[in-house]
Amino acid sequence: MDNVHTHTWDPERHISAATRAEADRSRGRPMDLTVDFDRFMAEEANFYDKTIVFGLKAKRTGFWVPDAYVAEFVGRAPDKLVGFAACDPTQEGALDDLRHGVEELGLAGLKMAPMYAGFDPRDPRCDPIYAYCQEHGLPILFHTGTTFAQNAPLAYTRPWLFDELGFRYPELRMVLAHVGHPFCEECLVVIRKHPHVYADISALFYRPWQFYNMLITAQEYHVTNKLLFGTDYPFAKAAESIAGLRNANHIVGDSGLPHVTDATIDGILNRNIVQTLGIRL
Numbered sequence: 001m002d003n004v005h006t007h008t009w010d011p012e013r014h015i016s017a018a019t020r021a022e023a024d025r026s027r028g029r030p031m032d033l034t035v036d037f038d039r040f041m042a043e044e045a046n047f048y049d050k051t052i053v054f055g056l057k058a059k060r061t062g063f064w065v066p067d068a069y070v071a072e073f074v075g076r077a078p079d080k081l082v083g084f085a086a087c088d089p090t091q092e093g094a095l096d097d098l099r100h101g102v103e104e105l106g107l108a109g110l111k112m113a114p115m116y117a118g119f120d121p122r123d124p125r126c127d128p129i130y131a132y133c134q135e136h137g138l139p140i141l142f143h144t145g146t147t148f149a150q151n152a153p154l155a156y157t158r159p160w161l162f163d164e165l166g167f168r169y170p171e172l173r174m175v176l177a178h179v180g181h182p183f184c185e186e187c188l189v190v191i192r193k194h195p196h197v198y199a200d201i202s203a204l205f206y207r208p209w210q211f212y213n214m215l216i217t218a219q220e221y222h223v224t225n226k227l228l229f230g231t232d233y234p235f236a237k238a239a240e241s242i243a244g245l246r247n248a249n250h251i252v253g254d255s256g257l258p259h260v261t262d263a264t265i266d267g268i269l270n271r272n273i274v275q276t277l278g279i280r281l
Ligand SMILES: [Zn+2]
Pocket: 005, 007, 232
């Protein structure tokens, strides 16, 4: 199995103090956002064939992880880790940075966070970025769904905004993170329409009612084949995320409510994400 959504950063250097303080809202308890390479390899990476790792660039909310930092992190275990660049198109030189990340540092995809950086994903400033990614076969993983960060506008995070990108960039591989929570149904109908738009299930299992309903709805719309496994490490870890998916039915028991099928669960856990997204290693 692969993991499409993990972070690396040095919180002290790469995340503002205000945003670090707000992160406790993400799980309703104090969060340690430290990512230590040796611990990550010992406790997380061994669950997966390949782990996709990225930072985050979003000036507005105080995230700025240099691509070189990500490249150095994944370069220590190149057989296991796949690095993505990050991009904040509100900042000067975003395309040049991306070219450098791909062509010089060997990063294989892109992470963007419209809400955290404060841009509409349909903003014309993004077009050179999207065109470059489509041309070079680089998938883009977008944060979608809500956040703990007060200054991140929810207006830019709704999954339906990406429908238009699906028309304009039909060959661009896109992943909508967190199935757009809590707008999961909206996300599922977007990924249903566009052959190359996917969603990742990271950081959802700990809201079991929402998670269960999302999986049932995905079955009913026949889009479970577009769901990719991820953890959003360090916000959630491998073992608890896998167990959460395997136990998705525990809240309904024998109530007569529909069950998430083994085929759905196994399909998500066994998906070869690198191949699915056409990532060139
Ligand atoms: Zn994330």
